[in-house]
Amino acid sequence: MMKPERLKTLFNPESVAVAGATDNENKMGYHVMKSLVESFDGRIYPVNPGKDQVFGIAAYPGVEELPEAPDLAIIVIPREKIHDTVKKFIERGTGAFVIITSGFREAEMPDGGKLHEKLRNLVERANAVVIGPNTFGIVNVRRGLNASFTPALFKVRGGSIALVSQSGGICHLLAPYAMREGIGFSKIIGLGNRLNVDFPEILEYLATDDDTRCIALYIEGTENPRRMLDEIVKITRSKPVVALKAGRFEKADRASRSHTGSMAGDYRIFVSALKQYGAVVAETLEELISFAKALSMQKPMFGDRVAVVSLVAGLGMVACDTAEKCGMKLAEFSENTRSQLYELLPPYTIRDNPVDLGFVASDVELCGKAIELIAEDRNVDGIVLNYVYSWSGDFLQVPVDSIIRASGQKPMTVCLNYPPGTWDDVREKIEANGIPVYSTPEMAVKSLKALGDYGKILLRE
Template structure:
């Protein structure tokens, strides 16, 4: 059985039961049913509750044994002590995937929680049930209209090619909500929780094969088998980028364990291992989103020679500092490019790298030609573009994208405007494969991360 087949009951179920479904909006069981409904899940939905007749329009069944047919996926949101026996009942209905939202297992750090999780794992393994959780918010597959979580708003996420694996429900929600604002499209989202029998390594392997996923993003606190995760990642980064935000440094290890029952480990060891594996390591959830957005929109550069085109000097210098600190090299234009830029731009502007287009920005033909010349230069691998809003500037987005694609170059931009200004311009740039960021530092740092992966991919290929 392939890894895609193993996880099919989790990500592509034909039917879902919600054990602990409720008609009370103050309970998680209500929102688990609502999430499936709001996602317009195309399969059958079976709420389980002995004290209700209907929940959100769905017929309710008093127990699992009363269901009229076998079910692929079970969403379980009941007290922890009842979970093992519920899994036994699920097995009688041929359930092969379970999302256990319930808490009170390994993460509480007490013997009773440890025993409950061990018993749950043993039952699941006995019957071949893949478990997401326990102590999770759930699973989302935008390509299957599946929202098996307690967060109905996840049904409104944009469908795309970024897979998110998170050890924290809170951080996953933060990343997803920011992703909504940024227009980032997700393929699938998984809250791994305590990780009964599905580890980071298993999901990395799955998403490495998943045709709907192009980029893998991870939020990690601690891993019980870090070696296996790193070894799996090494294989996957040959074809897909992995971006990781690892927390749980010295002093927060106890908090990490009480959250998901994992050991945080030495941060520097993780950092070195991730780098060796080719994983892009970031320092915030915002940097995580910036990086996956850029990777989802375009191919990374193979080398680190960059150019800057800007109509303001300060932001250009800022971007150069961030890039050179990150190991990139400011490109030296060919003599041919230098001569053409001298003819194109006024003599009192900087016409080398960075290219100052301040006095050409109102001349659309000169503006787009300057960008085209830089992208065409054989010594340039990627372009950082900066522009501040001005009512007289009409950015020739189509021409930028045409040149970028023609010369097969990477282009990252920072476009800054007052609130509600140039919204369509920025949206159009991203639709044409040019990621846009709100600050020069974020644009430049994203380019550093893109280049890191580009070099890794070039080396392993």
């Protein structure tokens, strides 16, 4: 069985064993079991020689006593016992593992590297796949599998972004951010020390994953960057890849080696190669996940002429500044669009790009007509729409239907900011129709730029 098929089993098991399962809340095996029990509908086999039951589920003293070979084994035991335990699982027929235990090549221990290579040789001979060691685990949000030590990760919204990270801490930072911003995931993957599953293998698997429309990569370093780049260039025409490369400066570069046992490489060369091979590059964590949101929801933008429409003039100014700073141009409306806008909107509004709807905010139909008119302009490649709640909801309404129709004409991102509970239904309806919503005009603009970057990638010969 080839690695892509093994990875398919790893993310979609029917049975899972946990070596090191326990009811002791102070042990990692407890949190792994809690994550699994709260998410997984398949067969669970706790392995613990000192327990008859764990979480009310029959436990087994060893691998040999299991009633079947589990599809996936999660390993949470001391590192000295891992090789022999994995060997027993392999002999039973298990071919997929998540090894959470640390203390291998990332550790400052004289035998860490040797243990790593010994384990790698074992699993490679068996054609098995391993996520880790030194990982928090994996989550298949759409298929009901939390194979990690963090039960709360299963609270993230289901979506179509696969987040692949060398750092568990980064995933644990981005997950709550995504919850607040309404960003959904198909999978969350902590690669850890990459025993025999690295970025190339994951990319090859995600290329055929029906649940994933966009891939977000947090990269510290890799031993074989060319293989990763080759997979990116193969996948990017059908699925956009967003990448954040850490280690811009010397100390962070050195920290990468001790964190994941990997070579980080020169930042500028690495980022240049990522762009050349078809990745959309993010510079911050917020950008990484926000760009992925836009790319998973919206069509690419072919061009760099942007229209900015705002309910408040200040938001429009910030959006314009951000657009020009990002290298985009403010679109020059056609004469037909300009004349119609001048007819529709009163003279004390800003009717050229950026368009200010503040003085007609109470007329939802008029605002909607202006937005749709701008979307029809051939001089406009994409739209950033900024709506902010500033007074009574009965007086101020969002032209949701017009926004949805306009997004059918042009790529669009929306900044929608409001007190909790006021426009939740508005945001849900907009995003349900494939339009990404952000909390700030800056992120809405930058995410539209990401759609433009991807459009340039698709236009390459």
